[in-house]
Amino acid sequence: MNAVHAITSAEEATQKARVSSMLSPRFYSTDYAAMDRINVEPVRQEWDAMMAEYEGDNNHDHFQRTAEFAAEIKTLPPALHDEFIDFLVSSVTSEFSGCVLYNEIAKNVSNPDIKALMRFMARDESRHAGFINQALRDYGLGVDLGGLKRTKAYTYFKPKYIFYAVYLSEKIGYARYITIFRQLERHPELRFHPIFRWFERWCNDEYRHGESFALILRANPHLLRGGNKLWIRFFLLAVYATMYVRDHTRPQLHEAMGFESTAYDFEVFRITTEISKQVFPVMLDTDHPSFRAGLHRLFECAQGMERAKAQGGVMGMLKRGGWAALAAVTYARLYLLPTKSNELPVQVRMAPTW
Ligand SMILES: [Fe+2]
């Protein structure tokens, strides 16, 4: 079954990006006054080295289209085309979500460390979003990013939730892009679109964005202790589960790259968990058989909800409620599975060696 809905116009692409659902990337707002009070003094040395990297801007010329780019675009089989477009629309939404959030923080704080960091990250995310949107425009499906900024709903998160959630999205973004890049480096015949050639240098930006949040968290160690460990578990599971369910609606996309969705996702979890040892005192045991089974159950619930929604009427509504309740129980069980604990290293930053 082809689980994604085909997007056939730029208006539909923008509408798809605007919709807020359990699985779609969101836009965030936060407490800017609290952001302004963030102190990075405890990690000053590592912070300054990182800021010098942002300043050096080694990707300033990377996000340009080359002449070969257009020549490499080919017509894809319809199911793959639909899933690829769905992937691009959700990717442009999450790149742009970062861009909007970092810009808003930069505008609303006077703390020089946070302001400078947010400006650099917004610069990177705006390049990323622009590059993906150009790829969508090749198909006549460019998303109206300005309109999206004005009309998409914003979710308010306290700064600490922003730190946990955005740290993880940046690192998982790195892990996703590098896993694809390495696979297509080994199998260039499976590279069905030129954009994947850009992923290596691109994901180093995401990696560095994650490093920034790791340093902020490590500079404020109370965010990594006590009851906050429960929040870290919550965000780890939320980010992993969302990715699993979303990816499993795009089986053709992974198959075309020589992956199977589950294997791809667990490789991404493995890398992300490894990186997260720099900052999180708890880790999910993603190899636990009940963890794997639970994620699959969540995907089945999501599929069940889609079918019930399509059915409509009272029966459809009841069935949807049933699937939602089952999803909630499954999520709670996953949350309660045993976790692994981790001793934080003295030096926070790690090299991106994947
Ligand atoms: Fe990005």
Ligand SMILES: [Fe+2]
């Ligand atoms: Fe990023």
